[in-house]
Amino acid sequence: MNPLRTLSTSALLAASLLLGGCVSNRVNLEEVREFAHASARLGAYAELSTHYRDTYLREQPYLPPAADQVARDNDAKRQTAYTDFVTIQKAVVLYMETLAALAGEARYDFTPQISTMGTGLSGLAKTTLGQKQVSAYTGLTRLLTRALTSHLQKESVETMVREGDADVRVLLDAMISLTEVYAAANENEKKTVLGFFEVALPLADRPQDRLLYTLARAHVQGKTSEYRLIDKRFELAREGLSKVALGHQKLRENLATISSSEMRHALYEYARDLNMIRTGLAAD
Structure with missing residues (x-):
């Protein structure tokens, strides 16, 4: 049986009611709320995880037959890893959303977020995820359940930050490391795709192939711009x-x-x- 369980729905639903309760002499936590809210809405990591997962779909048309089986094997590994990679992001997002809610005054319904937590991490031997990240995920989900049932918002914020810091740091470090993995995969894809045209275009530069050559050049320009934009997204992430x-x-x-x-x-x-x-990511 998987030792990692999803957050208790009943506990979180009860917490959403308690968050709207009366809090006396509460310190000003507006900036805590805004920081946590902005952190939860960053979004780039999830998009880049999906981009990483779909690498084979983009590169397959440009692969030589001899390289296709290796690419298929790598694709299977990425598909398996993807669930764990996005699970850690969902845990951090829920943590930040919870922190923002505890630092605020309004009631908050966590039901949609609960449904996205999944069943936990499997721990993947050939990725940057290991027992350290699995343990951090477990600790963070347990802390969320406890912190959300507190009657005193200020004490809940302090408790969650104090006790969650180490686990949050581990998971954020993992996300940063995985962003580097994604960027490396994208760089290999870029070399595969643009390298294909570097070899093929000179062979098509004949009068009878002029239309094909022109279309291929336009395609290369489009792909080059696409890779330039995704590189910028990696930088912003x-x-x-x-x-x-x-x-x-x-x-x-x-x-x-x-x-x-x-x-x-x-x-x-x-x-x-x-x-x-976040604005920069949206503009891209």
Whole structure:
């Protein structure tokens, strides 16, 4: 039996009711809420995970027959790994959404997020995920269940950040590392696709092949622009994940002064930067 279980639906539903309860003498957590909210909405990692999963679909038309079987084997591994790769992101997103809700005043329904948590991580021997990441995922989901049942919002925020920091850091580090794996796969794909045309185009540069040559050149230009854009998305994703990690570390290190003007300004800047990165991703 898989030792990793999904969050208790009943516990989280009860928590969503408690979050709207009365809280007296609560410190100002607006910047905590905005930082956590911006972190949860970053989104680039999930998109790049899907892009990584679908590598074979894009590169297959350009592969020589001798390389196709190896590419199929790699595709099978990516398909298997994909579930674990997006599961860790869902855990971090739910953590950030929970943190934002606990730092706010409104009620929050976690039911849709609960349904996306899956059954946990399997732990993949030939990827960057191992027992360390599996343990972090387990610890974080247990913490979420506990933290969400607290009656006092401020204490819930402090408890979750203090106890969740190590696990969140492990999972964010894994996401950053996986973004590098995705980027390396994309670089290999780019070499395969553009390399195909480097070899084929000179052979088609004859008067009778002029139409084919022109269409192929236009296709190369389109693919080159596509790869340039995805490279930019990798850059923004790395920057965004690093901002999330640094912001959460800052929060953990300054829980005693969480409402100080200096701390609030620092979190405001992290949230602003994350929102700018998200805007940049949307513009692409």
